[in-house]
Amino acid sequence: MENITLGQNGPSVTPLCIGTWAWGDKLFWNYGSAYGPEQLQEAFTAALEAGITFFDTAEIYGMGKSEEFLGRFLQQTQQPVQIATKFGPVPWRFTGQSVSDALTASLKRLQLERIALYQVHWPFAFLLSQQTLMNALADEVKLGRIAAVGVSNYSAEQMRDAHQILAARGVPLAVNQVRYSLLTRQVESKGVIATARELGVTILAYSPLAQGLLTGKYSIDSTETPTGARKVDPRFNKEGLQKIAPVISLLRNFGEKYDRTPAQVALNWLIAQGNVIPIAGVKTAEQVRQNAGALGWRLSDDEIGELEEVSRPWL
Numbered sequence: 001m002e003n004i005t006l007g008q009n010g011p012s013v014t015p016l017c018i019g020t021w022a023w024g025d026k027l028f029w030n031y032g033s034a035y036g037p038e039q040l041q042e043a044f045t046a047a048l049e050a051g052i053t054f055f056d057t058a059e060i061y062g063m064g065k066s067e068e069f070l071g072r073f074l075q076q077t078q079q080p081v082q083i084a085t086k087f088g089p090v091p092w093r094f095t096g097q098s099v100s101d102a103l104t105a106s107l108k109r110l111q112l113e114r115i116a117l118y119q120v121h122w123p124f125a126f127l128l129s130q131q132t133l134m135n136a137l138a139d140e141v142k143l144g145r146i147a148a149v150g151v152s153n154y155s156a157e158q159m160r161d162a163h164q165i166l167a168a169r170g171v172p173l174a175v176n177q178v179r180y181s182l183l184t185r186q187v188e189s190k191g192v193i194a195t196a197r198e199l200g201v202t203i204l205a206y207s208p209l210a211q212g213l214l215t216g217k218y219s220i221d222s223t224e225t226p227t228g229a230r231k232v233d234p235r236f237n238k239e240g241l242q243k244i245a246p247v248i249s250l251l252r253n254f255g256e257k258y259d260r261t262p263a264q265v266a267l268n269w270l271i272a273q274g275n276v277i278p279i280a281g282v283k284t285a286e287q288v289r290q291n292a293g294a295l296g297w298r299l300s301d302d303e304i305g306e307l308e309e310v311s312r313p314w315l
Contacts, residue, residue, distance in 0.1 A: 001051060001295050004277055007174030008200040010148035011116040013054040013082045015271050016295055017204060018047050018288065019281035020057045024065025031062065035283045037069070044073040046285035050292035053079065056177075056204065056279050058086035058121060059106050067109035075111060083110060084117035084175075084204075086152060094127035096136035103140055119150035119177055123158045134162055138169035150175030150204070156195040163199050173201055180205035180276070182247055182266055182311040183213055183235075189315045197275065205270050208278035209263050210235070216248050216262035243313070250310050254303055260293055267294035269307050 003012040022029035023040050047053070057066045067085060074081060085106050087099060103118060118137065125133055137149045151162050154176050163173040176196055178187045180203065187193050187203075196203050209215055211233065217224050219241055226236040234240050251262035258265070270278045271294065280291040299307070 006117060006148050006202050008172045010174040011082055014052050015277055016052055017054040017056050017277050017279040018052055019279040020055055020066045021061045021281055022283045023069045024062025039284050040069055041073060042285040043282050043288050046288040048077060048079050050288060052292060054082045056084045060088050064109050067106055071109050071111035082116040084119060085115060086119045086121040088121045089125040089128050091126040096132050099136035103145060114145055117148045117150050117175060118146040119152050121152050123154045130161055131165055134165040138166055138171045141171050148174035150177060152177035156191040159195055175202050175204055177204035177206055179207050181208045181210045181214060182269060182307060183210040183244060183314045185311060185315045203276045205276055205278045208267055208270050208280060213244060214263055214266040216252060246310050250307060258297060264293040268299050269304060272299055272304050
């Protein structure tokens with residue numbers, strides 16, 4: 001598989017990233033009931049076996065547990081692994097030192113001295129100005145504790161501002177992590193994707209399967225009942241599922257042609273956009289193996305266009 005460079009000159013990473021929000025999180029993901037440390041260890045190992053060595057986490061995932069799990073698993077392999085984590089600009093953090101302290105805590109949990117990518121989790125920084133925040137991140141690049149700087153959920157204008165502040169320090173903005181899938185294409189209509197291309201910023205696409213809607217598991221005829229947050233998500237009710245039926249049908253058609261699942265086709269469509277890396281959240285080794293099936297092949301230009309056309313209602 002061909003690796004992707006984060007931003008203009010950042011680390012080289014695999015074209016699919018493993019998301020670890022569910023690693024230790026009880027609030028959203030019922031960690032400890034249906035899965036636990038053993039399943040997460042197996043998922044980590046399965047990713048490395050599939051050649052996927054890029055993992056995304058955050059200090060807030062499982063209140064630090066996600067980073068701790070990754071730190072523990074990293075000790076058991078000699079294989080080079082690229083880790084991305086995130087800084088939360090919460091109200092009580094308003095100095096450059098708070099950025100440094102948060103990174104120190106994340107590195108301690110990860111048992112690392114340096115990470116590939118450090119991202120700002122959301123754009124509203126309360127009392128911490130973007131100037132202070134970006135300069136603190138540039139300082140950490142100079143100190144060698146982070147290889148690249150990223151942001152998350154930034155608009156086109158916010159991304160441009162961050163890019164400008166960092167550029168003044170000779171540090172490129174490498175990444176903007178945004179919600180992006182065939183059923184969430186607003187980042188295209190709002191100019192985020194075009195601006196990222198212009199600035200040489202790589203897009204990390206979270207929720208690339210739209211909470212499972214693009215797996216084909218949920219349909220009007222399916223016996224699969226949405227659980228957790230999906231129960232109250234209108235996209236999972238009868239009307240919502242009817243609306244997405246044409247997209248799922250086309251994913252199934254292409255899946256049959258390539259002997260792939262709808263989810264693998266949906267991930268492949270994102271990768272085919274160029275300079276876009278989907279973050280596939282996993283809890284088990286089987287989910288890793290399923291997601292890995294998005295790699296090693298490519299939809300044709302016509303098929304990419306057909307999926308673009310059928311998913312236009314979500315622009």
